[in-house]
Structures are given as C-alpha cells and as structure tokens.
Amino acid sequence: xxxxxxxxxxxxxxxxxxxxxxxxxxxxxxxxxxxxxxxxxxxxxxxxxxxxxxxxxxxxxxxxxxxxxxxxxxxxxxxxxxxxxxxxxxxxxxxxxxxxxxxxxxxxxxxxxxx
Amino acid sequence: xxxxxxxxxxxxxxxxxxxxxxxxxxxxxxxxxxxxxxxxxxxxxxxxxxxxxxxxxxxxxxxxxxxxxxxxxxxxxxxxxxxxxxxxxxxxxxxxxxxxxxxxxxxxxxxxxxxxxxxxxxxxxxxxxxxxxxxxxxxxxxxxxxxxxxxxxx
Amino acid sequence: xxxxxxxxxxxxxxxxxxxxxxxxxxxxxxxxxxxxxxxxxxxxxxxxxxxxxxxxxxxxxxxxxxxxxxxxxxxxxxxxxxxxxxxxxxxxxxxxxxxxxxxxxxxxxxxxxxxxxxxxxxxxxxxxxxxxxxxxxxxxxxxxxxxxxxxxxxxxxxxxxxxxxxxxxxxxxxxxxxxxxxxxxxxxxxxxxxxxxxxxxxxxxxxxxxxxxxxxxxxxxxxxxxxxxxxxxxxxxxxxxxxxxxxxxxxxxxxxxxxxxxxxxxxxx
Numbered sequence: 001x002x003x004x005x006x007x008x009x010x011x012x013x014x015x016x017x018x019x020x021x022x023x024x025x026x027x028x029x030x031x032x033x034x035x036x037x038x039x040x041x042x043x044x045x046x047x048x049x050x051x052x053x054x055x056x057x058x059x060x061x062x063x064x065x066x067x068x069x070x071x072x073x074x075x076x077x078x079x080x081x082x083x084x085x086x087x088x089x090x091x092x093x094x095x096x097x098x099x100x101x102x103x104x105x106x107x108x109x110x111x112x113x114x115x
Numbered sequence: 116x117x118x119x120x121x122x123x124x125x126x127x128x129x130x131x132x133x134x135x136x137x138x139x140x141x142x143x144x145x146x147x148x149x150x151x152x153x154x155x156x157x158x159x160x161x162x163x164x165x166x167x168x169x170x171x172x173x174x175x176x177x178x179x180x181x182x183x184x185x186x187x188x189x190x191x192x193x194x195x196x197x198x199x200x201x202x203x204x205x206x207x208x209x210x211x212x213x214x215x216x217x218x219x220x221x222x223x224x225x226x227x228x229x230x231x232x233x234x235x236x237x238x239x240x241x242x243x244x245x246x247x248x249x250x251x252x253x254x255x256x257x258x259x260x261x262x263x264x265x266x267x268x269x
Numbered sequence: 270x271x272x273x274x275x276x277x278x279x280x281x282x283x284x285x286x287x288x289x290x291x292x293x294x295x296x297x298x299x300x301x302x303x304x305x306x307x308x309x310x311x312x313x314x315x316x317x318x319x320x321x322x323x324x325x326x327x328x329x330x331x332x333x334x335x336x337x338x339x340x341x342x343x344x345x346x347x348x349x350x351x352x353x354x355x356x357x358x359x360x361x362x363x364x365x366x367x368x369x370x371x372x373x374x375x376x377x378x379x380x381x382x383x384x385x386x387x388x389x390x391x392x393x394x395x396x397x398x399x400x401x402x403x404x405x406x407x408x409x410x411x412x413x414x415x416x417x418x419x420x421x422x423x424x425x426x427x428x429x430x431x432x433x434x435x436x437x438x439x440x441x442x443x444x445x446x447x448x449x450x451x452x453x454x455x456x457x458x459x460x461x462x463x464x465x466x467x468x469x470x471x472x473x474x475x476x477x478x479x480x481x482x483x484x485x486x487x488x489x490x491x492x493x494x495x496x497x498x499x500x501x502x503x504x505x506x507x508x509x510x511x512x513x514x515x516x517x518x519x520x521x522x523x524x525x526x527x528x529x530x531x532x533x534x535x536x537x538x
Contacts, residue, residue, distance in 0.1 A: 029223045050470060051471060059488055069487075072471055074482060
C-alpha cells in the first residue's frame with residue numbers, strides 16, 4: 001500500500017470519519033481519496049483548499065506561522081484539515097460524534113509523514 | 116455581465132459570484148456568443164469565441180482519434196491567469212464555456228461552480244423549438260445585433 | 270490582618286503554586302475584602318484553569334461583588350469541568366432566580382439536590398420557589414434590576430479585556446477588540462479585512478457539503494492559536510492566544526466572548 005493510501009487508511013479508521021482525502025490546496029483538486037457514499041470529494045477538495053488558503057493568510061496577518069491544523073465545526077459535522085508539504089492538505093469530513101481528538105492526532109502525524 | 120437570453124442570467128451570475136472568475140464567455144459550439152462577463156471590447160469577444168470554439172473542436176477530434184469519449188474540459192495554467200474551456204450539452208445544443216481566472220480562486224472552485232451552472236442552465240433552458248439554422252447572409256447582421264446586445268449598445 | 274489570613278498569605282508567598290489560594294480567597298471573601306479575594310482567586314484560576322474549585326471560588330467572589338455576568342461565566346466554567354458540582358448549580362440557580370427565570374432556576378436547584386442530597390438548604394430553596402410559582406400563577410417577578418450601563422467595549426469583564434479579540438462586521442471592518450504583534454504593532458485592521466471573506470467561505474463550504482450552518486473554526490499554528498465564531502449572522506469574532514491555554518479552554522473563552530459581543534451588539538445596535 002502506498003504511503004498516501006496508508007495515510008488515508010489510518011485517518012478513515014478513526015470512529016466518525018466519513019471520508020479522507022489528500023488535496024492540492026492551490027488547485028483545489030483531489031490527489032487521493034477514500035470516501036463514504038454521500039461525501040462529495042470534489043466539492044470538499046475545492047472548498048477546503050480555498051478555505052485553508054484564506055485561513056493561512058489570516059493567521060499570517062495575525063502574526064502566526066503556517067497552520068498545522070484546522071477544525072471547521074458545523075451543525076451536522078466538521079471538516080478537519082492538516083496542511084502538509086508542497087501545498088498538500090490532508091482533509092477529513094467527520095460526523096458530529098466523531099472522535100475529533102484522535103482524528104486530529106492521526107492527521108497531524110500523517111501530514112508530517114507525507115514529505 | 117450581459118446575456119442574449121434572460122434564462123442564462125441567473126445561473127451565470129451565481130457562477131461569477133462563487134467562482135471569482137475574471138472573464139467568462141458562453142458560446143455555441145460554432146462560436147456564436149450567448150453571454151459574456153468581463154470583456155471590454157467586442158473584438159476580444161469575437162476573437163476569444165472563435166479561438167475557444169476552435170480549441171474545443173480540435174480537442175474533441177483528438178479524443179475521437181484516441182477512441183475515448185469527449186474530454187470534460189481543458190485547463191491552461193498561466194503564471195498570473197489561467198483559462199478553462201469546457202463543452203457541455205444543453206436543450207439548445209452543445210455550448211462551450213471559456214473562463215479566465217486568477218490566483219484569488221482555484222481551478223477546483225471554478226470547475227465545481229461551472230458544473231453547478233451547467234446543471235442550472237440545463238434545467239432552466241426553455242423547452243421550445245430550436246431556432247432555425249443561421250443562414251450565411253443573415254450571419255453578419257445577427258452577429259452585429261448580438262454584439263450590440265452583449266455590450267449594451269442599442 | 271487576622272491570623273489565618275496571615276498564615277495563608279505566607280504559605281502562598283512561599284509556594285505560589287500551592288492550592289492555598291483557595292482557602293485564602295475564601296477567608297478574604299468572608300471578611301468582606303472582596304477586591305483582594307478577587308485578585309487571589311483570578312490568580313488561582315489562571316494557574317489552575319482545569320480546577321473546578323478555582324472557578325467556583327471566583328464565581329462566589331464575583332457574585333458578592335455584584336458582577337453577576339462574571340459569576341455566571343465562572344460557574345459555567347466550573348460546571349464544564351465538573352457537571353455535578355452542587356455549589357455551581359446552586360449559584361447559577363440563584364442567578365436565574367434573580368433574572369426571573371424560575372423554570373431554569375428550579376432545574377438547576379433540582380440538579381444540585383441530586384448532586385448533594387445532604388445539603389438541607391437546597392430542598393428549602395426549591396420549596397420556596399415552587400411556593401412563589403403557585404402564588405403568582407406561574408409568573409415570577411424578580412426584583413427590578415438596576416439598569417446596567419452599556420459596556421464601552423464588547424469584551425468588558427472578559428479575561429484579557431480587549432487584547433486578543435477582534436469583532437468584525439460583514440464588510441471586514443473592526444467593531445471592537447485589539448490584536449497586536451509582539452512588537453506592539455496593531456494588526457487588527459489587516460486581520461479584520463480577511464475575516465469577512467473567511468466567514469463567507471466557511472458558510473459556503475458547510476452548506477455545500479451538507480453540514481449545515483458553521484459554528485466555529487479553530488486554527489492551530491506552531492506559535493499560537495485562533496478561534497473564529499459568528500456572534501451574529503453578519504459579524505465574526507476572532508479570539509487569539511498563545512499555547513499557554515489549552516485549545517478546548519480557548520473555545521470556552523471564545524464562546525463567552527461571543528455571548529458578550531452579542532449582548533453588546535444588541536445594546537448598541
């Protein structure tokens with residue numbers, strides 16, 4: 001199993017994770033994905049790539065370094081993002097009862113191993 | 116933004132708002148312009164429409180030679196601006212979209228909302244009889260009338 | 270100065286990280302030295318943010334000082350850490366009673382009774398509340414509160430004051446708060462300009478992905494962290510801190526600040 005698929009596999013095994021994908025943030029395109037039915041990977045890639053880019057600029061304007069983790073929480077679930085090297089971002093779409101703490105740890109670790 | 120047909124306006128407005136596209140051209144596969152946004156000169160519109168239709172026709176021929184179904188679209192990545200060309204079917208025949216965008220958006224966002232626009236165009240196109248084919252002797256006067264409508268000059 | 274306060278003060282001075290602050294602040298509070306009690310209690314909360322006792326103590330001091338909003342927040346924090354803390358449940362019940370919300374007051378007192386069945390004062394308070402409800406036909410009129418002057422800034426009374434918060438309108442213009450670089454440079458306007466776009470993008474992303482309205486965005490960087498929230502439909506609140514505060518606790522702080530911002534907007538809007 002390739003490194004990328006291994007990374008996606010680890011993230012999707014966390015309870016409550018409905019899908020994981022590796023995104024090229026600047027393009028908003030999918031590099032690799034592992035998604036359950038009902039998760040629109042293309043939309044997730046495009047929208048999360050754009051949002052992470054904007055949050056990175058906001059954080060930098062606020063004097064912070066490039067984000068290591070982003071958690072967008074909504075009424076019916078969350079989108080998690082862990083920027084990696086070379087403009088890649090590891091993204092997960094999770095249910096409201098997901099173990100976000102565990103997903104976060106797996107994603108930060110996985111994103112670091114992508115280089 | 117200007118359009119020859121009123122039912123094109125709302126889907127195109129939504130696309131422009133969501134995608135942050137800088138220039139957009141919708142045309143028939145023969146290069147007849149249906150709607151435009153961002154162009155300031157009629158000559159640029161005509162040139163872009165003709166070139167865009169030509170590029171799509173060439174690309175579809177390549178696909179045919181390869182034995183594959185049509186390509187969904189093509190993207191040219193530039194240093195400061197990029198361009199996407201995509202052909203799609205409507206009740207009014209095959210159309211082409213040409214979108215120019217900058218680094219403030221992304222190809223993923225443009226493609227995502229372009230597909231949504233296509234779905235809206237298909238669902239909102241009036242289901243009436245197709246207009247008769249354009250005769251050569253009417254072409255110039257029709258083109259002239261279209262360009263005047265697209266640039267707001269009566 | 271009484272002997273016990275002297276001893277406790279000496280103990281705390283010798284060992285600032287000890288829990289002696291709990292006894293000291295309580296002793297000062299009982300003697301009516303509320304400013305000193307508040308100072309000791311706040312110091313204890315900042316050193317032990319995960320200790321429910323510390324928040325409960327701070328709430329009691331603030332309540333005695335008349336800062337009921339601050340007391341509510343501190344008791345809420347205590348309950349986040351210890352949902353069965355009878356003292357906090359009683360305290361919040363009392364505050365709801367003062368605000369005229371008898372139903373909420375009864376709910377909290379009943380939970381307090383479950384948490385501490387040996388506290389004889391709780392059943393008495395419940396019986397009294399129920400009696401008042403029966404007499405007034407289900408309505409309770411709390412004593413008319415003295416009108417609070419509108420806060421000058423959205424974050425008055427919130428720990429940290431204005432610093433590290435930024436309230437922004439839909440057009441990316443600052444409504445309140447302050448964000449400074451380590452050099453002292455004011456970063457607020459530049460960050461505010463970015464925030465309106467962030468809110469729109471977040472709303473769009475969660476809508477298209479079928480996740481409903483967005484509630485918050487947490488951003489972790491190696492040298493700090495941010496929480497973004499929307500106190501109202503057309504404002505965004507940024508709360509920024511370094512890593513000295515755990516992210517979940519920063520989330521509570523952001524929620525408290527969002528409530529304060531919402532109240533302020535209602536008053537000045």
